[in-house]
Amino acid sequence: xxxxxxxxxxxxxxxxxxxxxxxxxxxxxxxxxxxxxxxxxxxxxxxxxxxxxxxxxxxxxxxxxxxxxxxxxxxxxxxxxxxxxxxxxxxxxxxxxxxxxxxxxxxxxxxxxxxxxxxxxxxxxxxxxxxxxxxxxxxxxxxxxxxxxxxxxxxxxxxxxxxxxxxxxxxxxxxxxxxxxxxxxxxxxxxxxxxx
Amino acid sequence: xxxxxxxxxxxxxxxxxxxxxxxxxxxxxxxxxxxxxxxxxxxxxxxxxxxxxxxxxxxxxxxxxx
Numbered sequence: 001x002x003x004x005x006x007x008x009x010x011x012x013x014x015x016x017x018x019x020x021x022x023x024x025x026x027x028x029x030x031x032x033x034x035x036x037x038x039x040x041x042x043x044x045x046x047x048x049x050x051x052x053x054x055x056x057x058x059x060x061x062x063x064x065x066x067x068x069x070x071x072x073x074x075x076x077x078x079x080x081x082x083x084x085x086x087x088x089x090x091x092x093x094x095x096x097x098x099x100x101x102x103x104x105x106x107x108x109x110x111x112x113x114x115x116x117x118x119x120x121x122x123x124x125x126x127x128x129x130x131x132x133x134x135x136x137x138x139x140x141x142x143x144x145x146x147x148x149x150x151x152x153x154x155x156x157x158x159x160x161x162x163x164x165x166x167x168x169x170x171x172x173x174x175x176x177x178x179x180x181x182x183x184x185x186x187x188x189x190x191x192x193x194x195x196x
Numbered sequence: 197x198x199x200x201x202x203x204x205x206x207x208x209x210x211x212x213x214x215x216x217x218x219x220x221x222x223x224x225x226x227x228x229x230x231x232x233x234x235x236x237x238x239x240x241x242x243x244x245x246x247x248x249x250x251x252x253x254x255x256x257x258x259x260x261x262x
Binding site: 019024030031043047052109113131133159162163188 | 219223235250
């Protein structure tokens with residue numbers, strides 16, 4: 001047990017940093033669960049777990065990576081408790097990634113969500129951490145509890161699979177053809193980079 | 197781009213470079229969208245519930261210390 005006065009200053013600093021990470025925890029949880037409500041439950045659980053474990057966190061080290069690891073562990077330990085969860089996740093992801101979507105969002109983003117949901121979980125999380133979460137391969141490896149080389153190969157397989165899915169419309173959207181999702185994404189990226 | 201792919205007599209190296217550039221462009225575009233998708237959720241307002249939960253947990257701690 002630490003002294004009460006040190007505790008309260010440390011706790012305040014910890015809490016401030018934890019609060020800034022909530023949006024990122026929500027985004028990561030959304031990519032794991034798909035369903036926004038389930039994702040927020042997961043993010044809240046992870047936030048509380050991080051708070052309860054704050055004594056074991058070393059201030060000054062990477063709190064984002066630490067909380068992401070807690071969230072991921074929480075996700076997989078919940079998953080193990082329910083054998084049907086994997087199936088449900090996939091169904092929920094396919095349903096809600098569309099339903100919860102901003103109707104104004106460009107179609108290309110919608111297609112990317114569906115293609116991402118079709119990837120194996122280990123590839124999806126590796127790609128999200130490195131490609132969107134801003135983590136280095138080494139940090140992603142720590143978060144996922146695997147070797148750096150494993151993360152690298154998962155990211156590269158995920159990238160190829162994503163591109164193939166977007167080009168062929170393999171992920172199938174309500175029975176309708178996926179259309180030229182890759183073309184829309186290329187056009188969009190061009191527009192975005194042109195706007196800068 | 198399509199014409200290039202159909203030209204079989206083109207030297208091997210040029211074709212490979214062309215398709216490599218094209219593949220890189222596509223991966224970059226996917227990367228941009230992926231970040232956009234993630235950042236969209238990061239940019240969403242955080243539901244009050246999160247801060248309430250954290251505040252209650254903090255109060256519990258403070259209460260236990262007094």
